[in-house]
Amino acid sequence: MLTDSLKDIKVVDFSHIVAGPVCGMLLGDMGADVIKVEPLGGELGRAIGPPWQQRQSVTSLSVNRNKRGIALDLKSDAGREIALELMRDADVVIESFRPGVMARLGLDYASVKAINPGVIYCSVSAYGQTGTWHDRPGVDGIIQAVTGMMSMLGSPDSDPSKVPIPIADMVTAYLSTISILASLNGRRRQGEGEHLDVSLYNCTLMLQHLPLSSFLSTGLAPDKTGSAAPYAAPNEAFKTADGWIMVAAYHPARWSALCTLLGLPELMQDERFLDNPARVQHRNQLHWLLEQRFIRETSAHWLARLEEQDILCAPVASYDELTSTEHYLQSGIEVELPHADAGVLRMPAFAINSHPDAPLKAPPAVGEHTFEILHALGYSERQIATFEEAGAIGLRLRQEVSA
Secondary structure, three states, X not given: OHXXXXXXXXXXXXXXXXXXXXXXXXXXXXXXXXXXXXXXXXOHHHHOOOOEEOOEEHHHHHOOOOOEEEEEXXXXXXXXXXXXXXXXXXXXXXXXXXXXXXXXXXOOHHHHHHXXXXXXXXXXXXXXXXXXXXXXXXXXXXXXXXXXXXXXXXXXXXXOOOOOOOXXXXXXXXXXXXXXXXXXXXXXXXXXXXXXXEEHHHHHHXXXXXXXXXXXXXXXXXXXXXOOOOOOOOEEEEEOOOOEEEEEOOOHHHHHHHHHHOOOHHHHOOHHHOOHHHHHHOHHHHHHHHHHHHOOOOHHHHHHHHHHOOOEEEEOOOHXXXXXXXXXXXXXXXXXXXXXXXXXXXXXXXOOOOOOOOOOOOOOOOOOOHHHHHHHOOOOHHHHHHHHHOOOEEOOOXXXXXO
16 A cells, blocks of 8 residues: 555655655655654744644744654764664665755764664755855745746746746646655665755756756747747637636647537637647637637536536636535545644645555654653663753653643
8 A cells, every 4th residue: 555655664754844854754655654853942843833733833843754753863862863873774764954064963865874884864955965155044935936937937027936836846746755665666676875965956947847858959038928838829718707717729630629619619710829839829819719719608618508518617716615625525635634733634645545554643842752762772760861861852741742
């Protein structure tokens, strides 16, 4: 079963904010034992908001399920010693500090490889471990800007636009996960681990595969096309009497069907719209002509008739509308997790082969599992108490977690 396929894999996750934590979460969703390592005061992501749920960051909660938590002061000798012990038998390590930080702490790939040659060590950073910009900091919006993504979003006369979801972080998380899984498989044959250098910069460029390839071929910068696909028409949002619908009818048969449905058969013979390249070239004129028909009736009216003609279409839905649809409710994508501090958490689950027995552990509180993790490493209660007194670890007592 997919959701327990990594049940024998141990992951030590030093990452913070979004990209690294999502990668660790996905591995946990597939059954890995993921140990989240964070400072005694919690990682940076816990301060990101709004929104908040019972004073807890929804952003942080949403990217850290299916993990156990340990709090360590990596600036202390004892904290670094414990971190190395955690990694001694780890299959995977994830970290997202700026390049050079883990080396200064003695926790970099070379240091871990010396005690664990089979480790898959994934470093997530803004611009990579090498190169001119390797030591620059960067977050999702900065990466969207510097990679050219913001230059092509929005309508022709609009200011630069940012994808509101952290798309650079998310694609980096997905590609990190894919790379880790491939490396784990490669280790089975070769018997050795490796260092994965994953950057938001490269991943966001890879996300732009089609427009960047087009630019490299033609030298022409992509136009801002709003909701429209730059390579096909009609393939965009149209205003109706009571909202908006998305219509994709660039396939010849669907284009003909659309013209007939809208009572515009003459468009099929119009030289401006004879084929897809011509329609893309004259998109603005075509859009105006089509929208004059769509605006006469409601979205529901048009969606029913478009579907009857097998023309691809959908409402431009709000989240409120999305989450009330029958298909959403049947998809299994939403899960509820009881959390000791935040109450019941609702969030998207692992999207593939949802299963009632899939792992569903609430995100850990800071230091929630410190004691049990250290005890499993062989540290005595006296040693653990000494670590706590020295400020090297953070403990959260069971009654605090369940209160």
